[in-house]
Amino acid sequence: MLDAKLFRTDLSSLAAQLMQTRGFELDVALLESLEERRKALQVKTESLQAERNSRSKNIGKAKAQGEDIAPLLAAVNDLGDQLEQAKQELKEVQTELHAIISSIPNLPAAEVPLGKDEEDNQEILRWGEPRQFDFEPRDHVDLGEGLAKGMDFDSGAKLAGARFVVLKGQVAKLHRALTQFMLDLHTEQHGYLETYVPYLVNHETLFGTGQLPKFGEDLFHVQGATEQQIPLSLIPTAEVPVTNLWRDEIADAEQLPLQYCAHTPCFRSEAGSHGRDTRGLIRQHQFDKVELVWLVQPEQSMDVLETLTGHAEAVLQALELPYRKVLLCTGDMGFSAQKTYDLEVWLPSQEKYREISSCSNMGDFQARRMQARFRVKGGKPELMHTLNGSGLAVGRTLVAVLENYQNEDGSVTVPVALRPYLGGLEKLGG
RNA sequence: GGAGAGAUGGCAGAGUCCGGUUGAAUGCACCUGACUUGAAAUCAGGCGUGGGUUUGCGCCCACCGGGGGUUCGAAUCCCUCUCUCUCCGCCA
Numbered sequence: 001m002l003d004a005k006l007f008r009t010d011l012s013s014l015a016a017q018l019m020q021t022r023g024f025e026l027d028v029a030l031l032e033s034l035e036e037r038r039k040a041l042q043v044k045t046e047s048l049q050a051e052r053n054s055r056s057k058n059i060g061k062a063k064a065q066g067e068d069i070a071p072l073l074a075a076v077n078d079l080g081d082q083l084e085q086a087k088q089e090l091k092e093v094q095t096e097l098h099a100i101i102s103s104i105p106n107l108p109a110a111e112v113p114l115g116k117d118e119e120d121n122q123e124i125l126r127w128g129e130p131r132q133f134d135f136e137p138r139d140h141v142d143l144g145e146g147l148a149k150g151m152d153f154d155s156g157a158k159l160a161g162a163r164f165v166v167l168k169g170q171v172a173k174l175h176r177a178l179t180q181f182m183l184d185l186h187t188e189q190h191g192y193l194e195t196y197v198p199y200l201v202n203h204e205t206l207f208g209t210g211q212l213p214k215f216g217e218d219l220f221h222v223q224g225a226t227e228q229q230i231p232l233s234l235i236p237t238a239e240v241p242v243t244n245l246w247r248d249e250i251a252d253a254e255q256l257p258l259q260y261c262a263h264t265p266c267f268r269s270e271a272g273s274h275g276r277d278t279r280g281l282i283r284q285h286q287f288d289k290v291e292l293v294w295l296v297q298p299e300q301s302m303d304v305l306e307t308l309t310g311h312a313e314a315v316l317q318a319l320e321l322p323y324r325k326v327l328l329c330t331g332d333m334g335f336s337a338q339k340t341y342d343l344e345v346w347l348p349s350q351e352k353y354r355e356i357s358s359c360s361n362m363g364d365f366q367a368r369r370m371q372a373r374f375r376v377k378g379g380k381p382e383l384m385h386t387l388n389g390s391g392l393a394v395g396r397t398l399v400a401v402l403e404n405y406q407n408e409d410g411s412v413t414v415p416v417a418l419r420p421y422l423g424g425l426e427k428l429g430g
Numbered sequence: 431g432g433a434g435a436g437a438u439g440g441c442a443g444a445g446u447c448c449g450g451u452u453g454a455a456u457g458c459a460c461c462u463g464a465c466u467u468g469a470a471a472u473c474a475g476g477c478g479u480g481g482g483u484u485u486g487c488g489c490c491c492a493c494c495g496g497g498g499g500u501u502c503g504a505a506u507c508c509c510u511c512u513c514u515c516u517c518c519g520c521c522a
Binding site: 004039042043045046047049050052053055056057058059060061063064069072073075076077079080230250252371375377378381 | 461490491492511512
């Protein structure tokens with residue numbers, strides 16, 4: 001959420017900025033009229049309340065002195081209805097304003113390149129050389145199925161439907177090894193606190209990180225056993241539960257920065273991506289991810305974004321997977337982000353770099369929604385800045401390892417860094 | 431699943447029975463000042479959050495787990511939801 005003060009002081013330039021960077025159309029006239037009504041109604045409501053409070057106090061006093069309070073009661077009679085009506089109207093206007101404001105995306109940082117879509121993203125660097133194959137490389141589906149049916153999409157479809165998979169044997173173990181490797185790297189080398197968090201969260205939590213109210217259709221929602229039970233949703237990323245650890249909390253300034261990592265499954269409905277990446281593991285309803293989250297003081301956040309992205313890169317480098325780092329343009333960034341780097345890993349079968357990590361600085365956007373704050377000793381509470389990044393998406397890393405490390409006979413060499421996690425195994429299949 | 435207890439400011443903890451100058455005693459923590467060479471201790475004062483309005487001083491409103499109700503007036507009474515704790519049962 002953006003600072004409400006922006007809407008009062010600088011509405012037209014805010015609207016221009018949102019249009020230019022996000023292509024987001026702000027209804028200035030509507031906001032202005034709502035804000036005008038809000039102001040009038042709030043002043044009216046509060047003055048009626050003040051009036052009521054003082055009269056009620058007088059009644060209390062009179063009663064304490066044994067005076068006759070009947071005339072005082074009569075005088076306050078008509079206030080109730082007026083107040084009730086004013087409150088009601090105010091509530092409606094505020095609800096409407098809140099709905100609009102909580103659906104406005106974050107403002108990109110100044111250095112983020114202007115652009116419409118991924119075409120306008122800016123490549124920052126390439127690491128590693130895509131391997132030259134002296135045979136036709138298979139894609140991960142063929143490779144996975146070839147490894148003793150270690151990647152079984154038919155079973156996934158039978159059990160749950162399209163975009164689900166069953167992993168078995170060496171492929172399942174490789175998947176686990178990747179997860180372990182990433183967690184160990186981040187907790188032992190990069191200073192993150194490992195966390196285990198709920199995979200189902202409530203709506204306040206989803207509002208905090210920006211998934212609600214706007215992106216509810218991207219999520220899987222879970223109905224409780226009874227009507228009254230509060231509705232929960234499956235997390236689309238560990239960013240949601242981990243960042244919300246600090247919702248409605250005030251940290252001491254010395255506690256910051258906070259670094260968390262978490263391995264969780266992620267659940268996405270993929271509504272609106274019909275027909276995209278239908279083959280293979282690239283786009284599933286359920287996938288595992290190791291997520292990195294930072295909570296920091298505002299002036300640190302841009303430096304920390306570089307650090308955080310570096311930690312995700314370290315995984316790719318350790319696995320010796322060629323990748324590139326891309327600075328997303330304004331139009332390609334997520335709703336809550338101020339600045340985002342994507343890491344894209346080389347996939348030989350597609351002869352393309354594909355997203356495997358996304359690292360973002362959200363600024364105070366999520367913190368304002370969550371009321372996640374910190375306090376310098378003796379000072380006022382201030383909003384934190386929040387950051388998160390994948391370190392990495394496990395399923396896509398599995399794809400990258402299989403494809404980049406494949407041999408002509410369909411076997412797959414195990415990256416050296418992973419061998420300790422596979423009991424020293426050097427090769428899958430073959 | 432059954433029975434009971436509870437949720438109050440950064441923390442601890444009164445107030446809830448009997449509704450009224452209670453945004454809330456007290457303690458801790460924190461800030462300022464005095465004392466001290468400095469520190470500790472002691473003393474005096476200050477010290478919640480969000481919002482509205484104002485050039486400013488200030489004034490006003492809301493908030494005692496969430497929502498709703500009763501009332502001129504609710505931390506206090508009623509309903510409801512959530513969470514926590516204790517005991518029993520069950521279970522990974």
